[in-house]
Amino acid sequence: MNHLKHSEIAHLDRALDSRGRELRQEIRELLLQSDHEHHRDLAGMVSDEGDESVANMLADLDAAFIDRHVRELREVENAKRRLAAGTYGFCVQCSRGIDFERLAAYPTATRCFNCEAQHEKTYAHEGTPTL
Numbered sequence: 001m002n003h004l005k006h007s008e009i010a011h012l013d014r015a016l017d018s019r020g021r022e023l024r025q026e027i028r029e030l031l032l033q034s035d036h037e038h039h040r041d042l043a044g045m046v047s048d049e050g051d052e053s054v055a056n057m058l059a060d061l062d063a064a065f066i067d068r069h070v071r072e073l074r075e076v077e078n079a080k081r082r083l084a085a086g087t088y089g090f091c092v093q094c095s096r097g098i099d100f101e102r103l104a105a106y107p108t109a110t111r112c113f114n115c116e117a118q119h120e121k122t123y124a125h126e127g128t129p130t131l
């Protein structure tokens with residue numbers, strides 16, 4: 001059973017949706033600014049409420065200028081999938097429920113605070129996380 005209340009899940013669901021919309025919007029603007037016609041064509045396919053995975057669609061695109069956005073959008077889409085599957089909010093490492101406060105701050109978090117701290121210590125050389 002999920003440790004999160006219905007109201008908390010609804011809140012996080014909305015937060016993920018709005019972040020996803022923001023990211024699609026930013027990706028679309030970046031694509032439109034591109035010099036490549038192919039990129040501008042793709043911009044038209046990035047809809048606000050895309051049912052299809054925009055992140056997957058753009059993954060094959062060799063375009064470093066939107067990489068960071070695509071990666072974050074993928075995290076948002078994955079979180080939405082976990083939400084639908086009922087596996088959202090659990091730490092991928094220790095399987096404990098992640099605090100609502102942490103999820104409210106980082107809706108795409110996949111680790112609890114302790115595991116994340118441990119993870120960052122281990123992989124500190126890979127740079128600071130974007131969130």
Ligand SMILES: [Zn+2]
Pocket residue numbers: 091092093094095096111112113114115116
């Ligand atoms: Zn954990």
